[in-house]
Amino acid sequence: MLLVLSEEHKExxxxxxxxxxxxxxxxxxxxxxxxxxxxxxxxxxGAARKLNVSSDVIQHGVEGLTYLLxxxxxxxxxxxxxxxSVLVLGFSEELNKLLLQLYLDNRKEIRSILGxxxxxxxxxxxxxxxxxxxxxxxxxxQQIKPAVTIKLHxxxxxxxxxxxxxxxxxxxxxxxxxxxxxLGEMKTNHCRRIVRNIK
Amino acid sequence: MELSEYVQSGLQILADSGCFxxxxxxxxxxxxxxxxxxxxxxQVALDHPVLKHIDPTVLKHCHAAAATCILEAGKHKADxxxxxxxxxxxxxxxxxxxxxxxxxxxxxxxxELILGSIGRCPLHLTDASWxxxxxxxxxQLHKTYRPAYLVTLNVENNDxxxxxxxxxxxxxxxxxxxxxxxxxxxxxxxxxxxx
Numbered sequence: 001m002l003l004v005l006s007e008e009h010k011e012x013x014x015x016x017x018x019x020x021x022x023x024x025x026x027x028x029x030x031x032x033x034x035x036x037x038x039x040x041x042x043x044x045x046g047a048a049r050k051l052n053v054s055s056d057v058i059q060h061g062v063e064g065l066t067y068l069l070x071x072x073x074x075x076x077x078x079x080x081x082x083x084x085s086v087l088v089l090g091f092s093e094e095l096n097k098l099l100l101q102l103y104l105d106n107r108k109e110i111r112s113i114l115g116x117x118x119x120x121x122x123x124x125x126x127x128x129x130x131x132x133x134x135x136x137x138x139x140x141x142q143q144i145k146p147a148v149t150i151k152l153h154x155x156x157x158x159x160x161x162x163x164x165x166x167x168x169x170x171x172x173x174x175x176x177x178x179x180x181x182x183l184g185e186m187k188t189n190h191c192r193r194i195v196r197n198i199k
Numbered sequence: 200m201e202l203s204e205y206v207q208s209g210l211q212i213l214a215d216s217g218c219f220x221x222x223x224x225x226x227x228x229x230x231x232x233x234x235x236x237x238x239x240x241x242q243v244a245l246d247h248p249v250l251k252h253i254d255p256t257v258l259k260h261c262h263a264a265a266a267t268c269i270l271e272a273g274k275h276k277a278d279x280x281x282x283x284x285x286x287x288x289x290x291x292x293x294x295x296x297x298x299x300x301x302x303x304x305x306x307x308x309x310x311e312l313i314l315g316s317i318g319r320c321p322l323h324l325t326d327a328s329w330x331x332x333x334x335x336x337x338x339q340l341h342k343t344y345r346p347a348y349l350v351t352l353n354v355e356n357n358d359x360x361x362x363x364x365x366x367x368x369x370x371x372x373x374x375x376x377x378x379x380x381x382x383x384x385x386x387x388x389x390x391x392x393x394x
Contacts, residue, residue, distance in 0.1 A: 075342075115337075115340050120368070124350075124374075131391060137315070140274055141276060143315060165324045165354060166324065171325060171326075178327050182329040182348060182350075198344065
């Protein structure tokens with residue numbers, strides 16, 4: 001599938017033909033850095049002064065490049081499709097190769113950044129357990145009541161939460177059985193067939 | 200087994216066949232056990248015909264004394280001889296002691312269960328449910344293609360308030376880690392029980 005670029009977008013990217021490949025490489029690096037950490041307008045001003053153009057032009061160039069890389073990564077388009085999409089810009093052979101290399105080098109990382117934008121539930125981080133035996137309480141002496149105390153660590157949006165839970169031996173065995181069944185599901189023919197056929 | 204003055208005096212009245220005829224004693228004894236063990240026994244049958252001629256204040260005193268005695272015996276897991284000694288000190292005759300001990304023996308297990316369940320503890324895990332999904336795409340990222348599990352742990356507590364379940368997502372590796380750790384706990388439980 002091809003990337004469809006709007007006229008405005010093509011215009012922004014047009015600036016890249018007016019600079020040499022080292023600069024394009026630098027813009028690519030800036031684009032990925034902005035994806036990782038957020039934008040920093042001061043960089044635009046610095047580059048604008050060096051290249052003797054307005055900082056708007058620099059910003060559009062970098063944003064155009066960013067969009068090219070993120071859309072390509074999101075859709076996971078193939079090398080050939082990327083090259084064909086970029087052809088419409090009428091760039092030089094050298095520039096096309098440079099853009100393709102930029103795409104391939106950074107695709108994996110961009111995809112993992114995009115993956116973090118999805119809606120998420122708290123996710124499992126780790127689990128600690130402890131074996132306890134209750135010997136007595138205010139209402140009953142001489143007990144032998146085994147229990148397993150569990151500390152469940154969960155991550156949500158970067159925050160860690162902890163839940164303290166307790167269970168008895170019978171329920172523990174039941175839980176293990178249920179969750180082992182869950183694990184076994186991925187190995188069934190049904191799931192295997194689906195995984196094989198969705199590509 | 201130590202009983203307070205109030206309880207001892209109540210028991211002494213209960214032991215007196217002048218105040219409590221044998222049938223009245225039987226009814227009060229059974230009522231005392233029922234009021235402790237039966238969750239629905241709100242309106243305790245202290246208005247049984249056999250008990251009608253006894254002063255209500257006295258009835259309540261003796262009922263409370265009997266119930267306290269039963270609870271203390273349960274709390275300390277008292278054996279027959281401890282209970283007998285205690286009742287003897289309150290002037291119970293052989294027959295009434297026997298009756299008490301028989302009734303106690305019948306209800307001992309339920310009593311211990313109830314006493315054992317009183318108390319605070321962390322949220323208690325009762326069950327786990329799970330869902331396996333295969334992720335295909337998000338609006339920000341297409342072709343993600345990976346399996347994921349959504350696990351919900353059902354919890355409850357003594358206070359019968361409903362607690363929100365603990366839900367979380369995990370990958371296959373994380374679920375394997377979770378199950379592995381639970382199995383370690385189970386193995387160590389088994390070893391501890393054989394000591």
